[in-house]
Amino acid sequence: MPLPLYLLALAVFAMGTSEFMLAGLLPDIASDFGVTVGTAGVLTSAFAIGMIVGAPLVAALARDWPMRPTLLAFVVVFAVAHAAGALTTSFPILFATRVVAALANAGFLAVALTAAAGLVSPGNKGRALAVLLSGTTVATIAGVPGGAVLGTALGWRATFWAVAVLCLPAALGILKGIPAGRGGDEATGKPALRAELAQLARPRLILVMLLGALVNAATFGSLTFLAPVVTDTAGLDELWISVVLVLFGAGSFVGVTAAGRLSDRSSGPVIAVGGPLLLIGWPALAVLAHEPVALFILVFVQGALSFALGSTLITRVLYQAAGAPTMAGSYATAALNVGAAAGPVVGAATLGTEAGVLGPLWASGLLVAVALLIALPLHAVITASRNTEVQR
Structure with a gap:
């Protein structure tokens, strides 16, 4: 994999830390x-809404930049938004800074995903996506738990x-490793x-976009509210929140790495096996969350399955959108x-229930x-060969 791809992953690490860190800071x-x-x-949800709106809008505006x-500007805006969030005493302003940061993140990720796919051969989009998303999974392993510890202290x-400062080496990496102009494929x-x-x-x-959204909603719906599960249900000290987040992050790294090697050529088995296991895992975690050992094991497994299935579906989006290279x-x-965006809203709505x-x-x-009820009857469509996808 080319070096610029890893430099992009460094920036994704900083942004992923911000996107996930609220799981340990909400209380x-x-x-x-x-x-x-x-x-x-x-x-x-504010962050996610900014990403939803910002991704296609900014990608369309940035097609000729x-x-x-372009990538550097997004990182700088992202850092400034976090500095403003750290200073504010107003919840609406904090909400607004999350939206602005999300717009910057969306623009960066939209350009970076397209760039990553263009840096490798057509049959290696899944591996390139895995490298790029490894920045997110490492954020869940190191950045988010570190943020939780820092927040507690x-x-x-x-x-x-800390997130604002973390953007500095990412910006330096972009300056040093990304070409100043547009690549040949982008120019012609x-x-x-x-x-x-x-x-x-x-x-x-x-x-495939709908399926990816449903799986990611499930992931974020639970991840956002893991902190009270650790402290209230399992009865553990606040510092154990970081341990649980590390386990989820470690699982997500394993999942996205495995999917990166399989999603290009063997996406069918990943969906057929990973989907039902993921379905079983969430209720199992709800039933066994009061047992710390079971909580730790299942959080790791759910992190792996969520990111393996989610990243595979997102890879299918890139293949199905082959006619829209930018x-x-x-x-x-x-x-x-x-x-x-939807996951935390759905999760929050359940907090007031029994x-x-x-x-x-x-x-x-x-x-x-x-997601499985939709996917299983259409399994052959979702996992169609790359040649068929490109031709269609």
Whole structure:
């Protein structure tokens, strides 16, 4: 894999830390601003909404922009938004900074996903996506738990400052490793924007985007509210939240790495095996969460299955959107973040039910069940060969 791909992954690490870090900070943020944990959880949805809106919009605007300054600008805006969030005493302003940061993240990821696919041969999109998303999974292993520890020790605002500082080496990596101009493939033979947008009328593309959104909704719906499961259901100290997040992150790294080697040529088995296991895992976690050992094991397994299945489906989005070379990354980003926006909202709605803090886990199981009910009858369509996808 080319070096610029790993430099892009470094920036994704910084942004992934921000996207996931609220899972360990929600109780402190809620207390600081005098809102409920469910209301604070909407900050995750705010970030995802910004990603949904920003990905296609910014990708369309950036089609003719030079790659390096475009990526650099997104990283700088992202850092400034976090500095503003760390300084504010207003929850609405904090909400707004999350949206701005998300717009910057969306623009960066949409361009980076398209760039990553263009840096490798046509049959290696899955591996390139795995390298890029490894920045996110490493964030869940190191960045997010580190942020939770930092938040516990110095307050949640310190974590926001840390993310802003983390953007500096990412910006340096972009300056040093990404070409200043646009690649040859981008400069010539590029379809018109209308033609690329017309790809969204293809049922196969919409199908895999929907499935990716449902699986990601299940992932974020539970991940956002893991902290109260650890402290209330399992009865563990707050510092154990970081341990649980590390386990989820380690699992996600294993899952996305395995999927990166399989999703190009063997996506069918990943979906057929991983989907039912993921469906079983969420209710199992809800039933066994009061047992710390079971909690630790299942969190790791669910992280692996969620990211293996989710990244495989997002790879299918890139293949199905082969006719939209500059917009495919934004379609994949939008699919990811429709789920990331809906999941915490669904999870928050269950907190007031009899299920309590375990409600999001049951809701995640339901979301995966819906995805499987849609996917299984259309399995052959979802896993169609690359040649067939390109021709269609």
